[in-house]
Structure formats: C-alpha cells, structure tokens
Amino acid sequence: MPPCFATPAPPRCARWPGFPPAAPAPKPCCAPCRLPTWEDYRPGDRVVYRRNPAYAPRKEPASGLAGGKVVHVDRVEWVFLRDPQTQVNALLNGEVDIVETVPASHYPQLRTDNRVQMVDIMPAGPFTVIYNHKVPPFNDARVRKAAMLVINQEAMLRAQATYRDFYKPCTSVYLCGSPYASEQTGFFTGKPQFEQARKLLKEAGYDGKPVVIMLPGDAPALSRLPVVYGQLLRQAGFNVDVQATDWSTLITRRTKKDLPENGGWNAFITFWGGVDASSPVTYSPLTGNGERGYFGWAEDAELEALKTRFIETADAAQRKDLATRIQLRAIESGVLAPVGEGKAPTVVRRGAVSGLLPAPAVLYWNVRKE
Missing domain, CATH: 3.10.105.10 (Dipeptide-binding Protein; Domain 3)
Known part of the structure; x- marks a missing residue:
C-alpha cells in the first residue's frame, strides 16, 4: 500500500521504554487518498488513487511522513511498466511524469537529458x-x-x-x-x-x-x-x-x-x-x-x-x-x-511536477502537477 495511506504508529509502540505515554485512542479518520475501486485497480496495468475530499489535513507544513498531508492533484495513477527501458522511454515521451527508481545503466543518458531531472529524495x-x-x-x-x-x-x-x-x-x-x-x-x-x-x-x-x-x-x-x-x-x-x-x-x-x-x-x-x-x-x-x-x-x-x-x-x-x-x-x-x-534516484519530467518530499518512500501528497 502506498504511503498515501499513512496511519498512526501501533498503540503498543507507545508502551515501549523510550516512547511517550500512550495517547487516547484516536477517533475514526480517513486517509489523504481513497482506496481504489475495482474499476481503478487493474493488476499488471495500473492502480488509480483518488484524492479524498473528506480528509482534513493538519494545518502545518508537510514534513516527510509527518505534517499536513495535502493532496493537490485529483488522482495519482501508478502505471506498471516492467521493462526499465520502457519506463525511461515513457518518461522521455511525456507519457508519465515520475519514475520512482531507475537502474544504474540509464544514469548517463538521464543525467544529460534536459527533458528530465534526477532527484535524490529517498535515503540509502x-x-x-x-x-x-x-x-x-x-x-x-x-x-x-x-x-x-x-x-x-x-x-x-x-x-x-x-x-x-x-x-x-x-x-x-x-x-x-x-x-x-x-x-x-x-x-x-x-x-x-x-x-x-x-x-x-x-x-x-x-x-x-x-x-x-x-x-x-x-x-x-x-x-x-x-x-x-x-x-x-x-x-x-x-x-x-x-x-x-x-x-x-x-x-x-x-x-x-x-x-x-x-x-x-x-x-x-x-x-x-x-x-x-x-x-x-x-x-x-x-x-x-x-x-x-x-x-x-x-x-x-x-x-x-x-x-x-x-x-x-x-x-x-x-x-x-x-x-x-x-x-x-x-x-x-x-x-x-x-x-x-x-539508493536510486527518482527521475521526473523537468517542469512537470514539484513538491516531492524527502522521505523513506516516494510520497504523493504535497506534489503539484505543473
């Protein structure tokens, strides 16, 4: 499940030494994006995650997995392209906006192509x-x-x-x-x-x-x-x-x-x-x-x-x-x-998206489509 559906840490974590005292059980809440319907989930092809209009983000800046999780786009489409060269071609042709990771064999090509930008957002x-x-x-x-x-x-x-x-x-x-x-x-x-x-x-x-x-x-x-x-x-x-x-x-x-x-x-x-x-x-x-x-x-x-x-x-x-x-x-x-x-860099179409956050995974809140 993508980090668009981040949830609080399990309550048992709060009872371990070094953790703060357990907080009262949270009220039922929803996530920044809605779980896909069967129409939005096509195994081997794509998954479509839609912005949840009922979600109320925190009134603070986004900070990785914390902070205000504001989704600026109506939907995020995860497209399954198994072959790395196909992924790169789709990016260069403007068919996709982001490739989360690419193999090292493509670095020389992507580093010098002004249509794309390699961004270092995920830690090693x-x-x-x-x-x-x-x-x-x-x-x-x-x-x-x-x-x-x-x-x-x-x-x-x-x-x-x-x-x-x-x-x-x-x-x-x-x-x-x-x-x-x-x-x-x-x-x-x-x-x-x-x-x-x-x-x-x-x-x-x-x-x-x-x-x-x-x-x-x-x-x-x-x-x-x-x-x-x-x-x-x-x-x-x-x-x-x-x-x-x-x-x-x-x-x-x-x-x-x-x-x-x-x-x-x-x-x-x-x-x-x-x-x-x-x-x-x-x-x-x-x-x-x-x-x-x-x-x-x-x-x-x-x-x-x-x-x-x-x-x-x-x-x-x-x-x-x-x-x-x-x-x-x-x-x-x-x-x-x-x-x-x-670690592997994330590659984006230059000028197409902004707002990617440093985090353990690619996050889709705070991201804007230009």
Missing part, C-alpha cells in the same frame, strides 16, 4: 543476503559462514549501482550513520576471504549440491547483485544456480520451506528501508524466532533474548551495547549478511 538503505536455515546446505552454520566470507561489498555494489554517489560499503547490520551502527562485526569484513570459506566447506562436508539463489529480473534495483554473489560463491567452491524470476514470484516462493528442487530456495538478496534498518526492533530480517520470524526462519534463542532486553531497557548506553551484541550474534549465527548500502 541496506542490501541484505537472506539464507534459508531450513534446508541444506545453509541449515549448517559453517556453510552460512562460508557464504558470508566470500562477500565482496565493493564489487557487488559497484556492479549494482555503478556510481559511487549511489552506494556505500557498510559492514554493520544497521544503517551506517544511524545511532546503533557499529564497526564491531566479528569475522565479517565485507571483503572476500576465499581460503577460509573453502576450509569451512570442507569441514562441513559440503557435497556440491546446487545452491539456488533467486534473482528478480524485473527489479532493476536488485537484479545485478545475485549474479555477482553467485560468481563469488563459485570461487569458494559452491555449486550455484542463479534462477531468474520476477519479484511477485520471488515473494511467493520465499514463503516455501521445501527443498529447492521442489520449489524452495536457498538464498535471495533484498533491500530494506534505512529508517527500519536503524533499530533491532524495526528491522524485520533481524529475527531468530524460527517459523514465527522472517523468511529464512533462523532460530537463535540468544539473539531473541538480547532483543527482548533491548526492548525492556530505557537506558541509552545499555541499548547501544545491546544493539552491538545483537549485531555480533546475528552475524555469528548467519541470520543475514550485509552487502552494503545503496
């Missing part, structure tokens, strides 16, 4: 490898560690984002520069250690069974990372099968706990919003509660105990220490592997 976020702890070979912690040891953040990020303006190596599981980010990452350096990886594979008795990595071909912000990661794994002795799919299929397939040959999977790489990735409470992949947790279903009682202590304490110094211990534990047990940070 982490790319993360998720391993399936349920099935071989990543049900063995030694094999997960070997897979983490081959990661070359610079090579993977450069292949994905091309320009250093749009990526940054970062070994912390949290967003670098955020309050809980730490350089204490144990064995993980973000630089390849192939010899150590080979030793671990031999120790674990890895039998050469293919490791299936899912690649979302229609997600240009992610699609190059699995290819490079697969090659790095091969250099350490893994047999790798990078399977191209689309993002919709990937998010369905990642729910399966079957063996890869029966429709399951071994690993995939995802991107997370920087705000959510700044805390162990809000970073969903940072879980060790098995089938009740994030895909991959890591089980780590120590990690969960540390997270509980983090939630229960209000002391800032203790929270910082616990966040670092959570990071070290997550890396040691192979819950996830940090690939580094990236």
